[in-house]
Amino acid sequence: MASNGNSPETPPSSEELEISIFGPGFGECIVLHFGNGDWAIVDSCLDPETKRPAALQYLESIKVNVAKSVLFIAATHWHDDHIQGLNLVFKCAESAVFACSGAVRHPDFNGILSSWTGTQYLPGGSGLDELRAIMVELKKRNSDTRFPTPVLATSNKTLWERKTEPISSIKALSPSDASVLAATAKLKAINPQSAKIRRRIPDVTPNDASVVLAVHVGRHRVLLGADLEVQADASLGWKAIVNNFDASNEKHHGFKISHHGSSNGHHEAVWNQMLINNPWAVTTPFVRGKLKLPSKDDCQRVLGYTTNAFLTAPPQPRKFRDSDRAVEKMVNETAILAHFIPGRYGHVRLRKRVADSPDSPWNVDLFGHATKVEDYLQSVR
Amino acid sequence: MPKTFQTVQRVDGESSSKEGITRPLFSTDIVRWQEQASRSVYGAVAESTSTDTLNSSPLETVNAPILKVPIPRAKNANTASKGNYILLKRYNGFVVRKGEQSFVARLFEERTDYPVLEAEFDLEELSTSDRALVVEGAALVWTIGYHEEETRRRESLIYMRRRPNWNNKELEQAKVATEELTRGIKWK
Numbered sequence: 001m002a003s004n005g006n007s008p009e010t011p012p013s014s015e016e017l018e019i020s021i022f023g024p025g026f027g028e029c030i031v032l033h034f035g036n037g038d039w040a041i042v043d044s045c046l047d048p049e050t051k052r053p054a055a056l057q058y059l060e061s062i063k064v065n066v067a068k069s070v071l072f073i074a075a076t077h078w079h080d081d082h083i084q085g086l087n088l089v090f091k092c093a094e095s096a097v098f099a100c101s102g103a104v105r106h107p108d109f110n111g112i113l114s115s116w117t118g119t120q121y122l123p124g125g126s127g128l129d130e131l132r133a134i135m136v137e138l139k140k141r142n143s144d145t146r147f148p149t150p151v152l153a154t155s156n157k158t159l160w161e162r163k164t165e166p167i168s169s170i171k172a173l174s175p176s177d178a179s180v181l182a183a184t185a186k187l188k189a190i191n192p193q194s195a196k197i198r199r200r201i202p203d204v205t206p207n208d209a210s211v212v213l214a215v216h217v218g219r220h221r222v223l224l225g226a227d228l229e230v231q232a233d234a235s236l237g238w239k240a241i242v243n244n245f246d247a248s249n250e251k252h253h254g255f256k257i258s259h260h261g262s263s264n265g266h267h268e269a270v271w272n273q274m275l276i277n278n279p280w281a282v283t284t285p286f287v288r289g290k291l292k293l294p295s296k297d298d299c300q301r302v303l304g305y306t307t308n309a310f311l312t313a314p315p316q317p318r319k320f321r322d323s324d325r326a327v328e329k330m331v332n333e334t335a336i337l338a339h340f341i342p343g344r345y346g347h348v349r350l351r352k353r354v355a356d357s358p359d360s361p362w363n364v365d366l367f368g369h370a371t372k373v374e375d376y377l378q379s380v381r
Numbered sequence: 382m383p384k385t386f387q388t389v390q391r392v393d394g395e396s397s398s399k400e401g402i403t404r405p406l407f408s409t410d411i412v413r414w415q416e417q418a419s420r421s422v423y424g425a426v427a428e429s430t431s432t433d434t435l436n437s438s439p440l441e442t443v444n445a446p447i448l449k450v451p452i453p454r455a456k457n458a459n460t461a462s463k464g465n466y467i468l469l470k471r472y473n474g475f476v477v478r479k480g481e482q483s484f485v486a487r488l489f490e491e492r493t494d495y496p497v498l499e500a501e502f503d504l505e506e507l508s509t510s511d512r513a514l515v516v517e518g519a520a521l522v523w524t525i526g527y528h529e530e531e532t533r534r535r536e537s538l539i540y541m542r543r544r545p546n547w548n549n550k551e552l553e554q555a556k557v558a559t560e561e562l563t564r565g566i567k568w569k
Contacts, residue, residue: 026496048496105568110559115547118555132562139565151569194552198544199518200475289478289485289501318496326535327470330525334537335500336483342496 008367011062012351017217020349021256022047022054023284023312024342027081029054030224030256034168034217035354039064040072040160041093042213042224044086048318048342053085056092058347067094072160072170074153075100075134076211076226078127079203081286087133094147098138100131101175102154103209106184115192116201126201153211154180156244166218166354173212173244174228178235183209205229208236214252218354221250223274225258230267238267242274251276253358254350260286260315261294261302271305280308280362282348283373285315287341292316296380299373309373310366313346314380346370466536467527472498473542476519484515488523506539514541 012018018033027045031054034040041055050057059066070093075083078100090098103109117132141147151159153172161169175183186204208231213224231237238258252275259265261283281302286293292315294302302309317339322328331338346368352360366372474488477499488498504512520542527533 046495051493051495110563111556113563114555114559115552118559132559135562135566139562142565142567149567149569192547192552194547194549196547197514197516197519198547199516199520202517289499317499320498320500322470324469326527327525330469330535330537331498331500334506334539335502338498338500340496341487341499 006363006365008058008347008349008365009061011064013353015353015355016351017220017354018349018351019222019254019256020058020347021282021284021312022058022345022347024048024054024345025285025287025313025315025317026342027084028256028284028312031055031058032215032217032222034162035166036164037064037069038162038168039070040074040170040215041070041089041096042074043076043082043226044084044089045081045342046085048340048345053089054347055089056085066092070096071162072097072099074098074159074170074211074213075131076213076224077101077207077209078131079207079227080127082227083127083130085130087130087137090134091137097148097160098134098150099153099159099170099172099211100134100150101180101183101209101211102152103175103180103183104131105152106180108184108188112184112187112191128201153213155240159213168217169215171214171216173214173241175209175211176235176240176244178233179208179237179240182233182236183207210258212241212258219358220352220354221252221358222254222256223252223270224256225265225270227260227265228258229262229264238265238270242267242269245274247273252279254280254362255282257281257283257294257302259293260284261298262286263298263301266298266301275305278306278308280310280350280364281306282310282312282350284312285343287315287317287339287343290337294373296377299377302373303377307374308362308364310348310364311346311371311373311376312348313344313369314371314376315343317341317343344369465528465530467529468524469527470523470525472523474498474521474523476515476517476521479515479517486521486523502539507541511541514543520544 012033014036016033017035020031022029022045024045024047028043029045030042032040032042039059044053044055046052047054047057056066059070073086073090073093073096075086090096113128113132116126117128138150153159153175155172155174155176158169158171186208190202190204207227210226210228212226212228215222215224229237230239234240234243255275257265283294283302294315320328320331320338320340322331346366348370349365349367350362352362470490472488472490474486476484477487478485483501483503485499485501488500504515507515521539522542523537523539525535525537528536
């Protein structure tokens with residue numbers, strides 16, 4: 001795969017399939033073009049420079065009419081780094097079907113949503129606040145037949161399809177019923193209770209409610225792994241998906257690697273059974289404190305499965321700086337480490353003609369701090 | 382009563398030499414010392430209030446100095462001693478992760494901050510009573526500023542916020558509002 005050297009503002013042709021993945025080291029967003037001007041968005045992150053949702057910013061730059069052309073939006077789960085700005089994206093995309101994890105309709109989820117987002121907290125907000133804002137918008141649209149009905153993602157359910165050529169679909173491979181139960185049980189266990197100390201919702205991991213998507217456009221297949229992890233219980237996580245994946249199903253040609261390339265998101269059977277040999281693979285970085293994903297070992301592991309591996313940005317935070325030198329000095333003296341997140345921002349864009357053979361190479365463009373995984377490893381050796 | 386120790390600088394007016402003195406101070410109560418010290422000897426002047434009797438007697442002579450040290454109350458650092466404390470930065474934040482000896486916090490100056498500051502601190506940076514409050518999601522404040530009088534020194538103060546606990550009424554109201562919201566949404 002060679003970089004085309006195209007400009008980021010060059011739109012795809014109507015015959016081209018495009019997968020664009022954005023990742024700033026905290027958050028990720030995937031924008032898909034199915035050909036014929038039909039677009040989809042999965043998750044959302046903000047551009048650290050402009051603070052705008054990456055998807056909106058990109059689509060506006062290539063002159064896409066977001067209100068009419070974006071037909072599907074999915075929130076794979078409500079972790080902060082996957083949903084920032086999605087409410088604004090959804091408000092602009094008036095023609096889009098909204099999909100999220102089936103966990104939101106579990107009877108216990110209302111209690112979870114109300115406790116963490118309906119009571120007073122503190123600056124910063126959380127992913128659940130963003131999800132609540134989306135639900136407010138959904139409620140407004142509910143009575144207006146112009147807007148499509150939202151859909152809940154559960155295992156093996158088709159969330160969206162286009163029956164005209166090129167025939168396309170987006171299918172959820174998770175969460176399973178067991179995963180929904182596990183996710184809501186975990187959230188319920190930490191639910192705010194009377195007389196307990198007020199705090200922000202902690203991240204619950206692994207995120208059993210995460211939605212993995214299989215995207216089909218003509219003969220091309222792409223697997224979007226969200227943040228799903230591997231668990232000991234075979235009815236949860238990647239094991240549940242692999243066990244349900246029929247050998248007769250066609251394998252996927254590309255993979256948005258799950259959970260930022262971490263070892264707990266890795267399942268060998270996904271590479272061996274669900275992906276072709278040497279697929280393209282993209283991972284987005286994640287930085288928290290000293291944790292930086294993907295690690296060098298993670299990168300080595302990915303390169304063992306494919307040479308077409310890309311990072312939207314290296315997992316490096318941005319150094320802390322302040323216009324006031326005294327503040328900068330004090331922060332660096334007091335904290336063991338201090339940095340800004342997200343750090344660097346990048347965009348990996350893959351395109352090919354829908355009519356091309358699934359085995360033909362993709363055209364890859366790397367923008368911002370996006371890089372090939374092997375180049376990143378070389379730079380840190 | 383928890384104690385904190387604060388180093389105070391004393392300046393010898395003639396020789397300009399400096400000597401550090403460590404005194405026990407109380408973190409929740411502030412000691413009130415009556416100000417009579419000769420400014421030519423002592424560079425640091427302070428006033429505060431307390432029930433502590435340790436230093437209740439007025440200054441007597443240059444040889445028996447009483448140092449007055451401005452101490453911002455932990456809970457009111459942003460309104461600290463008038464004229465003595467210059468606030469440079471105040472971050473609000475929450476704990477993202479707690480380790481055995483340290484914790485990571487995400488910090489905001491303004492609600493709309495982005496990118497945000499993420500910092501890892503030693504638990505030792507907190508008072509003993511505050512360390513027990515460090516759990517994922519707990520709120521904290523970090524202030525950075527200067528104490529200024531005759532001399533100036535930098536100060537960094539991190540403390541956990543003690544917010545009112547959740548109560549049944551609030552949780553029930555939130556539940557009713559959310560049910561009203563989600564009832565109105567039809568899903569496929």
